[in-house]
Amino acid sequence: MKNIIEKLYLHDQEVLEVYEQWAESKGDIETLIKAQKDLDERLEQVRLKKQSIEMEIKNIELDLGGFEAEIKKCEKQKMSVTSEKSLHLIEDKIAKVSEKKDDCEMLWLEKSENLSPQIKMIEVLESERKLKIQEKENSIPKMNEDLIQSQKELKSLIDLRLDLMDGLSESLVNSYEKLRIKNLFQPVIFHLDESGCPKCGMHIRNVDFDMIRYHHEAIPCETCGTIIYWCD
Ligand SMILES: [Zn+2]
Structure with missing residues (x-):
């Protein structure tokens, strides 16, 4: 009985090792895919930001055009006024509109300055994305191969399990199967430990302890x- 359990224990360790390789390969692929997705998202955000700044600049340019036309119109009116009072009124208006135009130009400058970092960022992200895609294309086929390999290995190891259990008491087979269902790839067989159950830490009855320790x-x-x- 002890030999069978020991073989099963070692076999479980092997399964766990291959499972960890499989999980690692899977994780590597997922990390690579996620990295590209994150880059895509960042790129999209910066592009949207650039678009919204461009839209703001366009609106400012429209306002600017309006103010310029208004000033031009006033300048024309100035030529044909007959009274001093009307002249003052028009000059006042020109001054006010010019002030608005100046503010508008300041805003235009400010927004244009905000635009260039976005353009630069897009260039950086696009070249990063290119590299990431290249890395993905270069490494994913090999990673997939590793993944399939570990999967095959895992399957053939699991298929072996039934043969290894040959000769084990029915109740132990049942216990093992039950544990396996709950812990697909986790260890379910442990070595006896003086301080209690090696898994949950609970006390082991003296009678069970003696059976394990001295009757194998x-x-x-x-x-x-x-x-x-018990492992010697
Ligand atoms: Zn326990």
Whole structure:
């Protein structure tokens, strides 16, 4: 019995190792895909920001054109006024509109200055994206191959399990299967530890402890079901 459990324990370790390789390959692929997705999102945000600044600049330019036309019109009117009073009124108006035009020009400058960092950022992100796509194209086929390889290995290892359990008592087989369902790739067989169940830490009955330690039995923990055996 002990030999079977020991073989099963070692086999579980092997399964766990291959599973970790598989999970790592999968994680690497996901990280690469996510990195490109993040870049795409950032690029989209900066592009939208650039678009909104461009729109603001366009609106400012429209206002500017309006003010310029108004000033031109006033200048023309100035030529044909007959009274001093009307002349003052028109000059006042020109001054006011010119002031607005100056503010508008300041705003235009400010917005244009905001635009160039966005354009630069887009260039940087686009070249980063190009590199990321290249990296993805270069490495994903190999990563997928590794993933499929680990998957195949994992499957053939799991298929072996049934043969390894040959000769194990029915109740232990049941305990093992039950544990497996709940812990697909986690260890479910542990070595006996003086301080209690190695998995959940609960006390092991003295009678069970003696059976495991001195009679080389494999016994499930009363609390969590983990199969415990003695390893020399
Ligand atoms: Zn336990």
